[in-house]
Amino acid sequence: MSNVDFPASVEAIRRRREEPGQAGHHDHGGPVAGAGHGDTGPATKRIIVGYGFWIFLLSDIVMFSCFFATYAVLQHATAGGPGIRQIVELPRVEWETAFLLMSSFTCGLSFAATNARNVLWTQIFLVITGLLGLGFVLLEVQEFIGLTQQGIIPQRSGFLTGFFSLVGTHGLHVSAGLLWLGTMLAQVQVKGFRREIVHRLICFNLFWHALDIVWVGIFTIVYLLGSIG
Amino acid sequence: MSDLERHYDSAPGDEPQDSPGHWVRTYLLGLGFATILTIASFWIAAAHPIWGPAVPVALIVLAIAQMGVHLVFFLHVTTGPDNTNNVLALAFGVMVVALVVLGSIWIMDHLNQNMMPTDQQMQM
Numbered sequence: 001m002s003n004v005d006f007p008a009s010v011e012a013i014r015r016r017r018e019e020p021g022q023a024g025h026h027d028h029g030g031p032v033a034g035a036g037h038g039d040t041g042p043a044t045k046r047i048i049v050g051y052g053f054w055i056f057l058l059s060d061i062v063m064f065s066c067f068f069a070t071y072a073v074l075q076h077a078t079a080g081g082p083g084i085r086q087i088v089e090l091p092r093v094e095w096e097t098a099f100l101l102m103s104s105f106t107c108g109l110s111f112a113a114t115n116a117r118n119v120l121w122t123q124i125f126l127v128i129t130g131l132l133g134l135g136f137v138l139l140e141v142q143e144f145i146g147l148t149q150q151g152i153i154p155q156r157s158g159f160l161t162g163f164f165s166l167v168g169t170h171g172l173h174v175s176a177g178l179l180w181l182g183t184m185l186a187q188v189q190v191k192g193f194r195r196e197i198v199h200r201l202i203c204f205n206l207f208w209h210a211l212d213i214v215w216v217g218i219f220t221i222v223y224l225l226g227s228i229g
Numbered sequence: 230m231s232d233l234e235r236h237y238d239s240a241p242g243d244e245p246q247d248s249p250g251h252w253v254r255t256y257l258l259g260l261g262f263a264t265i266l267t268i269a270s271f272w273i274a275a276a277h278p279i280w281g282p283a284v285p286v287a288l289i290v291l292a293i294a295q296m297g298v299h300l301v302f303f304l305h306v307t308t309g310p311d312n313t314n315n316v317l318a319l320a321f322g323v324m325v326v327a328l329v330v331l332g333s334i335w336i337m338d339h340l341n342q343n344m345m346p347t348d349q350q351m352q353m
Contacts, residue, residue: 065330115252217296
């Protein structure tokens with residue numbers, strides 16, 4: 001083994017050179033200093049920031065899985081109160097889903113504009129993302145207010161506790177994302193595409209897409225499975 | 230773009246340097262697939278076009294497929310060598326999620342079955 005110093009990195013570079021057509025592969029020529037391959041040093045800050053935020057998001061998803069598990073366990077503990085079938089209003093859920101999916105799409109477009117270093121389109125798509133996200137939050141607030149007025153509150157039963165904490169935590173995440181989006185609008189406008197601003201935009205993109213992934217789980221497990229009883 | 234910004238590894242959600250058209254196409258594809266899967270989910274739940282007991286299974290399969298579409302087209306998590314770390318972290322996350330959700334449902338279901346019904350408790 002003495003003649004092979006870095007087998008993994010040597011193999012990685014060999015694969016790069018010999019199989020350039022792989023999926024997800026973007027060829028930029030030979031090895032680059034600071035790219036994190038071989039003995040060229042650690043990865044760039046851009047990679048480390050994105051990867052670190054990815055780890056945080058996975059831990060956030062693990063937290064959501066606890067709420068999902070709580071909901072699944074408490075689903076039938078209605079204590080004589082309303083069950084999920086009495087709560088679901090599918091038309092509203094359809095609009096919420098459409099808003100969040102479109103906002104995920106426009107969020108991606110805003111980052112495509114960032115990569116092209118276009119401030120105007122970055123801002124336009126971020127604003128559209130924010131408006132769609134705001135529409136989602138308002139629909140959810142409307143749903144919660146409607147339920148509260150019928151006396152359907154978290155304290156009513158174990159099932160309702162699980163329902164409100166799962167859906168509400170997701171709504172809180174979207175609301176926090178909206179605040180973040182507002183600060184990103186200001187930062188892009190004032191500071192431009194400085195390196196750390198682009199890093200923050202990467203993280204915001206990740207956050208927003210992850211929220212949509214969690215919503216896919218919520219509308220399927222809570223609303224659709226609830227509507228078929 | 231300095232040399233340091235050019236990279237081999239990819240962080241999820243990041244867009245390696247490519248023409249804007251490439252990324253717009255990727256997002257359009259993702260939006261298309263996600264829309265089809267979403268409409269399929271709501272249609273199956275509302276219209277019951279398939280055998281009743283299979284509806285929940287179909288909904289869960291569609292949801293997992295849509296999460297996959299989001300991961301690939303929106304978060305750019307791929308099977309490429311530049312994504313090994315991302316996929317490993319994701320796999321660990323999925324494992325923990327599966328343990329928490331399936332484990333909770335399994336254990337609590339058994340506890341439920343072992344509980345004495347309330348009316349029998351009253352008589353004791």
